[in-house]
Amino acid sequence: MFEICSEVKAQEFVEKGFKGKDIGEQMFLKRVALVKDYCKTLTQSEVDNSENETPAQI
DSSP: OHHHHHTOOHHHHHHTTOOTHHHHHHHHHHHHHHHHHHHTTSOHHHHHOTTSSSOOOO
């Protein structure tokens, strides 16, 4: 997820006409959308670690 989020660059939003704190807000929204899309590709066992013999330590 870090790699996905680190690909979001401010320049994209500057070119779209955003300024100041609006750039940061748009970057945040895009990162959230990218993470949501990524999470849709995960299997349930990847999310809850159910295939592991030992439950995940939280």
